[in-house]
Amino acid sequence: xxxxxxxxxxxxxxxxxxxxxxxxxxxxxxxxxxxxxxxxxxxxxxxxxxxxxxxxxxxxxxxxxxxxxxxxxxxxxxxxxxxxxxxxxxxxxxxxxxxxxxxxxxxxxxxxxxxxxxxxxxxxxxxxxxxxxxxxxxxxxxxxxxxxxxxxxxxxxxxxxxxxxxxxxxxxxxxxxxxxxxxxxxxxxxxxxxxxxxxxxxxxxxxxxxxxxxxxxxxxxxxxxxxxxxxxxxxxxxxxxxxxxxxxxxxxxxxxxxxxxxxxxxxxxxxxxxxxxxxxxxxxxxxxxxxxxxxxxxxxxxxxxxxxxx
Numbered sequence: 361x362x363x364x365x366x367x368x369x370x371x372x373x374x375x376x377x378x379x380x381x382x383x384x385x386x387x388x389x390x391x392x393x394x395x396x397x398x399x400x401x402x403x404x405x406x407x408x409x410x411x412x413x414x415x416x417x418x419x420x421x422x423x424x425x426x427x428x429x430x431x432x433x434x435x436x437x438x439x440x441x442x443x444x445x446x447x448x449x450x451x452x453x454x455x456x457x458x459x460x461x462x463x464x465x466x467x468x469x470x471x472x473x474x475x476x477x478x479x480x481x482x483x484x485x486x487x488x489x490x491x492x493x494x495x496x497x498x499x500x501x502x503x504x505x506x507x508x509x510x511x512x513x514x515x516x517x518x519x520x521x522x523x524x525x526x527x528x529x530x531x532x533x534x535x536x537x538x539x540x541x542x543x544x545x546x547x548x549x550x551x552x553x554x555x556x557x558x559x560x561x562x563x564x565x566x567x568x569x570x571x572x573x574x575x576x577x578x579x580x581x582x583x584x585x586x587x588x589x590x591x592x593x594x595x596x597x598x599x600x601x602x603x604x605x606x607x608x609x610x611x612x613x614x615x616x617x618x619x620x621x622x623x624x625x626x627x628x629x630x631x632x633x634x635x636x637x638x639x640x641x642x643x644x645x646x647x648x649x650x651x652x653x654x655x656x657x658x659x660x661x662x663x664x665x666x667x668x669x670x
Contacts, residue, residue: 362628363377363600363603363604363626363627363628364377364603365377367563367606367607367608369463369515369538369539369563370536370538370561370562370563371514371515371538373462373514373515375404375432375462375463375539375563375608376402376403376404376432376608377603377608377609378402378404378599378603378608378609378610378611378622378623378626379402379404379405379406379432379434379565379608379609379610380393380394380397380402380404380405380406380610380611380612380613380619381406381567381610381611381612382394382405382406382407382408382411382413382417382612383406383408383411383567383612384411384612385411385413385612385614386413386614387412387413387416388416389614390413390416390417390420390614391416391417391419391420391423392420392614393420393613393614393619394416394417394419394420394421394423394424395420395421395423395424396424396616396619397424397619398420398421398424398426398431399424399425399426400616400619400620400623401623401624402619402623403426403430403431403432404431404432404434404608405417405421405431405432405433405434406434406541406565406567406610407433407434407435407436407452407456408435408436408438408452408467409435409436409437409438409441409448409451409452409455409467409480410436410438410439410467410480414435414452414455414456415455415456415457417455417456418455418456418457418458419457421433421456421457421458422457428458431462432462432463433456433458433461433462433463434461434462434463434464434465435449435452435456435461435463435464435465436452436464436465436466436467436519437449437464437465437466437467437500437504438467438480439467439468439470439471439472439480440471440472440473440474440479440480440482442466442471442492442495442497442499442500443471443499444503445500445503445504445506445507446503446506446507446512449461449464449507449512449513453512460511460512460513460514461512461513461514462513462514462515463513463514463515463516463517463538463539464504464507464508464512464513464515464516464517465516465517465518465519465539465541466497466500466501466504466517466518466519466521467519467520468519468520468652468654468658469497469518469520469521469522469525469658470491470654470658471491471492471495471497471500472489472490472491472492473490473491473492474490475490477490488655489653489654489655491654491655491656493656497525497528497529498528498529498531498532498533501529501532501533502532504516504535505533505534505535508535509535515538515539516535516537516538517537517538517539517540517541517562518537518539518540518541519539519540519541519542519565519567520541520542520543520658521540521542522553522658522659522660523552523553523556523659524659525658525659526540526556526557530560536560536561536562537562538562538563539562539563539564539565539608540553540557540562540563540564540565541564541565541566541567541610542564542565542566542567543566543567543568543648543649543650544564544565544566544567544568544569544602544607545566545568545569545570545571545577545598545601546577546580546583546598546601546637546638546640546641547571547577547580547640547641547645547646547647548641548646548647548648548649549637549638549640549641550564550660551638553660554605554607558606563607563608564607564608565607565608565609565610566602566607566608566609566610567610567612567650568649568650569598569599569601569602569609569610569611570595570598570599570611571598571647571649572649572650576649577598577647578593578594578595578598579594580594580640580645582636582637582640583597583598583637586629586633586636586637589633590627590629592625592627593621593625595611595618595621595622595625596621596625596626596627597627597629597637599611599622599623599626600626600627600628600629601629601634601637603626604628604629604634605634611623648660
């Protein structure tokens with residue numbers, strides 16, 4: 361059975377199942393990576409203002425020669441821009457050199473208050489993050505709905521949102537988020553969150569599918585054994601896992617060889633193997649890689665209990 365190349369958003373739009381992640385891609389590398397990926401057949405690029413490389417992402421798109429209309433392009437509203445979504449969006453559009461986005465996400469359910477300490481990651485005098493705990497996320501979403509309705513973005517969604525935050529947002533939304541982009545891999549399968557989102561037509565996107573830099577999850581013995589069984593790399597198993605589950609996956613690389621293999625070395629997994637991967641976290645292997653110190657609990661939990669940060 362062949363794997364799907366696209367999934368359908370609740371807007372009716374098609375989103376490529378594999379996208380190129382650009383988080384932690386260094387200046388001087390990301391432009392080449394984006395251009396190569398698009399020439400190699402990718403049609404989905406995931407970007408964000410906080411990554412600090414959207415200008416180069418835009419240059420890579422131009423270098424590729426692939427028409428803008430053929431590319432599914434995502435960016436994200438940063439935490440300091442919650443009070444004015446339109447301004448935050450314009451920053452990314454200008455940097456990327458485009459006049460619309462296919463998907464725009466609220467990067468975190470956290471508002472940071474800008475001050476002189478840092479333009480994007482402001483801190484209080486005591487060194488803690490300058491978080492506005494009283495900010496109402498429904499106001500951010502109301503503005504997201506506005507930029508969606510005027511066509512500046514073709515779909516809107518969230519990133520790093522847990523069930524409690526989504527339940528609160530659900531009370532006021534008039535447009536259901538198309539996507540929730542979260543850390544997702546066999547050691548953090550987010551079963552409960554995934555079920556909640558799918559019941560409402562919200563597609564999950566997996567970032568850090570290999571466990572972030574260095575692909576630490578690939579060393580797991582169960583994943584190594586599965587790679588040997590299918591005669592592919594451990595990375596191919598980890599990326600294929602998400603597409604087999606019906607989720608978008610966003611592997612990041614600046615290596616041409618890995619960029620190619622990340623979207624061409626994919627396999628259809630037997631249900632028994634998918635069950636094994638879905639059950640790894642419950643065996644005491646649960647692990648969260650990305651846990652920014654916002655100074656409060658974002659509400660993530662799963663049926664296997666608390667996860668370890670690394």
